[in-house]
Amino acid sequence: TAAVAAGLALVGLVLLWSVLEPAPSAQASVTGGIAYDVAVADSHAFVAAGVHGLRIVDVSTPARPREVGSYDVPESASGVVVSGRRAFVFAGGALYVIDVSDPTRPRGLGVLAALGPALGAAVGDGHLFVAGGELASAGNRGLHVVDVSDPARPRKLETLTVFGPPTSSVARAGNRLYFTAATTSNASAPTQLVVANASAAPALTFAGALPLAGIGADLDVRDGVAYVAAGGGGLRIVSLADAARPVELSAATTSGCARQVAVAGPRAYVVAGSSLDVVDVSNPAQPKPIGSTATSPRVGALAAQGAHLFLAAGTDGLQVLDVSTPTQPRLVGTYLPGR
Structure with a gap:
């Protein structure tokens, strides 16, 4: 799940139009690449764009996104x-x-x-907490603590397995960290919601866990409650009031295997x-x-x-939806990478 702090997350060829008027005056901007992940802060979108590295786009005027900076990395971002x-x-x-x-430089x-x-x-607090999954080598699986207090010398300090x-x-x-993990070395095994204590970071300690129905693929935490996209288990909702004993409050059936979740206000998407x-x-x-709409099957963030x-949808680009009427979410913008 990408983080959005302000503005709109828009990258590549973006086609946006007013949700109040027809589309003929849509504006376009090109950055190229695939939008694998997006974070937005201070009216700028920071985009992990595959072989095109990091792209920085001014989205202060949402209908006219404008690339202002970029940074190349040797591998696919x-x-x-x-x-x-x-x-x-x-x-x-x-x-x-x-x-x-300086987003331009x-x-x-x-x-x-x-x-x-x-x-x-x-x-948090000079540390980056990184989830290393099944694709990582055996020594790099788990929850890593990276010291980034000296940004010129990031160092991996600890790993909680x-x-x-x-x-x-x-x-x-x-001071709590939350993630899902397989119950065995096989990532397709049943999963658990794991709670870790980071109050003494970089040292992490196991605090509690809760077995989940389905395969945990994504989660969001709001106001002491975890919302877990759990594959065939749909949306699982868990109380975190007692970190040592998380308790499932409820579940919601979804249209298919739940892969991604984000919570804003009283809505889970x-x-x-x-x-x-x-x-x-x-x-x-x-x-x-209360609502549903068709979207790309390739959404990964x-x-x-x-x-x-x-929605970062791989080769289908970045899709922007208006959910001001939650019963009728509508596509209002599409980023088409490299076109």
Whole structure:
């Protein structure tokens, strides 16, 4: 799940039109590459664009996105996290730390070359917490703690290994970290929601776990509740009030295998099969599906910001949806990479 802090996440050839008027005046902008992941901060979209590296796009005027900067990396950029003046880009098993204080002139600061493939990361207190999944080598599977307090010299300090390899990204709330992991070394085994204590980071300690129905693929944490996209298990909703004993509150059936989830306000947005499902979670114990729309079956990342959703859909590009009417989500923009 990509993080969106402000504005719109738009990269590549973006076709946007007003949701109040017809489309003939749509504006276009080209950056190229595939939008694997997106983070937005201070009206700029930071895009992991495959072989085109990191692309930085000014989205202060959402209908007229404009590329203002870029940074090439030796391998295909597949993930990005932004915190303050730093962008952390994952590419080819390495971590690149980039100064983006001036988005028009991003500068490389440091590289950690042997991190291994990452499913995602969270930032906090000078540390980057990185989920290394099944595709990583045996020594790089688990939840890694990377010291980024000196951005010129990122260092992997610790790795927490529990059960099998992580199967989702990692979410951070306070001193707790949350991710899903297989129950055995086989990533297709049943999964558990894992809670780790990061209060003494870089040392991490296991706090608790909850077996899940289905295969945990993504999660979001809001107000002491975890929302887990659990494949054939749909959307699982878990109370985190007691970190040692997370308790499942409820579940919602989805249109297909739930792969991605993002929560904004009283709504959970779930990518399931070839659909986007909207679930009312104003009462987490009683979720109510309220809307759905067809979308790309290739969506691999989802972010929510205000009345918009941003779906990174691989070769189908980045899709922007208006969810101001949650019962009728509508596609309002499409990024077509390299066209």
